Ligand code: B12
């Protein structure tokens with residue numbers, strides 16, 4: 001594995017000016033305000049339905065939604081960010097003003113002159129990384145805050161019922177608010193959460209999506225713990241718990257946590273794309289990690305398994321390109337841009353999310369000695385890529401497992 005300098009990284013991934021991305025252009029939000037996108041389907045939800053079939057029964061869908069609860073409880077009530085939701089603002093008021101006994105919830109607040117000693121940023125960085133792991137992250141990296149990845153605006157949705165279907169109608173499903181992060185916030189602490197191999201392999205059933213949900217809850221809770229810890233050290237934080245504030249993948253790349261694959265996802269050296277990401281942005285002085293190269297780009301150039309298997313054909317088959325597919329891609333970056341419109345439409349049509357491009361990827365493997373050895377080869381003997389890819393297909397690693405006996409066979413892991 002090679003460490004890259006930031007200028008080498010820039011040369012590899014940046015083509016032309018990078019326009020700041022407006023969060024309303026993500027495919028979670030476009031159906032709420034873009035009449036052209038909205039009119040393509042009557043129902044954009046992906047809640048899922050119960051069927052009399054293994055992997056789709058009430059216990060399977062229930063597992064997916066119960067595992068999501070941490071996100072609801074922590075993420076939605078997060079007011080430590082530039083444009084908190086009105087609900088988070090209201091809760092803050094209640095906690096702050098209502099009842100003195102609520103102090104036990106807001107807890108210890110250091111006074112202005114009480115701060116951790118930052119004369120040795122290496123030591124502070126070690127403390128932050130250790131705390132992040134203890135709070136629940138499986139891996140952690142630090143980047144300098146590159147403001148090109150921060151959303152220019154955040155979008156407060158008002159709920160799908162208020163969407164106007166009039167062509168050309170202005171935003172009616174919510175409100176776009178400019179987002180500004182003060183200059184003193186110079187670092188991002190990026191957290192990685194492994195999703196369970198033993199659940200993802202049951203894709204495309206509800207069981208696989210339970211892993212996504214648990215990843216979201218873990219990142220919501222852990223990110224919140226870490227942001228609170230940093231505030232208790234006397235510094236400020238922006239808590240990027242629920243996907244908002246900034247693009248997580250380039251931050252994770254710059255924090256040395258992995259590289260981007262053809263599937264548009266961060267490939268972590270140990271867990272491949274089977275990870276979720278969150279971040280805390282802070283003014284605490286830290287030491288940034290360097291980006292890494294372990295052969296992903298070369299491997300993806302030859303592989304293409306995700307592009308073959310994507311059920312909506314949203315993943316590019318050819319070369320990397322700086323050309324966006326549509327308004328949902330960031331301009332000025334060299335990669336395999338996914339077609340987020342067709343991907344998201346596929347979720348809505350099937351009334352459930354999709355995780356195929358994680359599950360079928362050869363980098364998605366359990367962390368055993370055998371797979372560690374293969375990974376070593378893919379990094380050090382890159383000329384062997386066509387053989388590793390052929391072997392992966394022959395051995396059928398990326399194929400879905402039948403959920404028929406899931407509840408008998410599953411050995412749950414403690415988080
Ligand atoms: C919106 C969104 C989506 C949209 C698609 C993106 C879009 N354009 O609308 C939909 C709903 C379809 C979606 C689908 C999925 N998503 Co999604 N998504 C996001 C979200 C919330 C915002 C991303 C965004 O702003 N994209 C808009 C522009 C920037 O997209 P883009 O130009 O195509 O860039 C993409 C990549 O190239 C990369 N990227 C962004 N900037 C730059 C800059 C450089 C230089 C480079 C090289 C790359 C890069 O990140 C972008 C990811 O969409 C992020 C969380 C976050 N805040 O980052 C999660 C996130 C990217 N999704 C994630 C995942 C896992 C998925 C799914 C597998 C679903 C699932 N089972 O969880 C699929 C995979 C689809 C795919 N192949 O990319 C994870 C990725 C983890 C990882 N290993 O990297 C994230 C980080 C969420 C998380 N909490 O961990 N997603």
Ligand code: SF4
Pocket residue numbers: 261262263264299300301303304305306307360361362363
């Ligand atoms: S499936 Fe193959 S091409 Fe796609 S991201 Fe994984 S390694 Fe790259």
Ligand code: SF4
Pocket residue numbers: 309310311312313314315338342343344346354355356357358
């Ligand atoms: S989530 Fe599914 S539909 Fe979307 S890009 Fe990945 S494989 Fe394709």
